[in-house]
Amino acid sequence: MFFKRIFFLFFFLSAVIVYPQDGYILPQTGHWGTITSAQYTADGKYIITASEDNTLILWDAETLDELQVFDWHNDAIVSFALLDDSSTVVSLSKDGMYSITDFKSDSLVATGEVPEGTILQLFKAGDGNSIVLVTDQGELYIFDKDSEEPESAGRLPVTSFITVDYDPVNERFAVASESGEITLFDAGETEPLGVLAQSSKNKFRKLLFSPDGNYVAGISDVAGSGDNSLIYVWDTQTHQIVFSTTAGKGYLEQINFLNSSGTLIYSLSDVKIAAYDLATKTEVFSIKPTGEITALAVSPDDQKVVTAYFDFTLKQWIASKQTIINEFSPSVKKINSVKTDAQGSTYLFSLELADFFIWKNGSEDQNKFLPTWDGNLGAYDLSPSGNFFAFGGTAGNVKIFDTENSIEVSNLSVDATGGVKAIKWYKNDELVAIGAEDNSLVVKNVNTGRVQAVFKGAKTPVSAIDISPDNSMIAAGTIDGTVLVWRINGGSLINEFAAEEPSSILSLAFIDEGKKLISASENGEIIISETENDGQTIIPDFESERVTSLAVSPKGDLIAVASENNPVVVTSPEDTSFIQEIGLPTGQALQVMFSANAEYIFVVHSDGNIYIFNINTGNLIGNLYFFKDGEWAFINPDNEIDCSESAADYLRYIRNNQSFKINLDNFPGYKPGLANLILF
Known part of the structure; x- marks a missing residue:
């Protein structure tokens, strides 16, 4: 497990030991990718699931509490097997890498790859302690947890x-x-x-x-x-x-067998889950499932069945009675991105389903959860003062909200039937620039709804916008990779930079007091352009990388680049020999953002939460999670937590693969106000 689990020592605060020593706090987030397989351990105490999110998760079979997350792989896990020692799991990912994990000691025993071919499948051998690997070419390999590498065992005929x-x-x-x-x-x-x-x-x-x-x-x-x-x-x-x-x-079908008899258990997606005795040719039971099943496992004693679903939930039920005894439902609200104002006094978090979370320093109601019920979010931006934010969805309009009271104050009509893809506030709280359907930039007054200016010249829809520090120029990047710069007074086009290979501009920003413009496209090109002449410089370090996000520090002296290949890189746009690499868990950085004082960098990860790092050291400062109904939790590397009142329901204290519910009244690591110290 990576950042989600960081060990620490609790001291005795009273005569009664409430929490065992040497444990860790684990948010109950579950998988964020399709669960492809599941198995009970030989003793029936645990369940292990594998997912397309590149991880294995160990669950308590009694409670379905999440106990450990193993994130050794860099690609989707396609197969795994449990050895007979009830502590070793061997897993295989899509990229042909295998890992051997001792889940009782939470340690990676070994990792490697098969010498030739792509691994198609792995199986437990007859001795219960070895693994058989089969490649897509039919090559066979065998090894155990003490082997230095797999040994050839012939091939399939x-x-x-x-x-x-x-x-x-x-x-x-x-x-x-x-x-x-x-x-x-x-x-x-x-x-x-x-x-x-x-x-x-x-x-x-x-x-x-x-x-x-x-x-x-x-x-x-x-x-x-x-x-x-x-x-x-x-x-x-x-x-x-x-x-x-x-x-x-x-329909997506699943099959398995009971362990002690010739009984097949099969699911026909949302039609039924049934058991069929192959000896007597009779149906043992048939029940209606509650969703599309992606994995199915049977306990060693044949008493329990666990099913995984497309929404990443798990349900465990008694086979003979077909009654659900417990279930796990992911509680995390995945974060899409984060923005802060120029002073760092307001943070705006965009969550899945176009919901927002507003964190405002000095406000009486400091943390506000704002469900908009608007469906998909096209683009959004926080005003320079932090008092307002604008967002546009697929409906083609832009709504303005007051961050202090979380209420809608304006609704701007925009000719954008395909949805709003870019929004940027001017250097005040009155004007907002919006990418329109006809590929132009339209500037509207948020109070009156009137059009203040129109900037034309783009041949494809605008995907990114920025405004120069002195409010004299506006720039736009388009989905074909073109960057355009206009003078705000008069609307004249100053410069246009066409891409050699069309690739959507993800982000762009003025630097060097507006003399230069830095842009990043999906194909990995990061280019610094002279705003008033034809000079361009390509930053070579990121070529051939698929960039997911670019951030520029408030002073413009640092950039942070996230790509599909870990890690996040922080460097200078003028001298890329300075590099701070920030390692991440398996998955992908979706967005990076500097804090207002450039002390921290925020990384929105595909696992749904935010990792906050110190820029100078690269050390993790903490993780921020959002849960259902606006609950939140911040956990630092010392396993100190700050959270909303009900967020403890989504946290567990884990030690030796045992889980304990957290009571904030007597939990030694509960530190109210800790998150504010980092954010503000």
């Missing part, structure tokens, strides 16, 4: 296949070919054991042996039927079909 599964009890493979055949092979043998019967050949995208190896199940796309899907189960001795069902169009 096929040259082209879609998916594969391994039966550790009988040491054999089931391989689904491109032609639609499923063939059984003994490990190490070239001759097939047989081909599984089908009435018509279908392309199988998933295969799964039963725990005893007596059955193999598969999910296919039915030939010639569009998106229809089919679930088959075969007897591995007779190679005959013993069960089949059609899911219908558009």
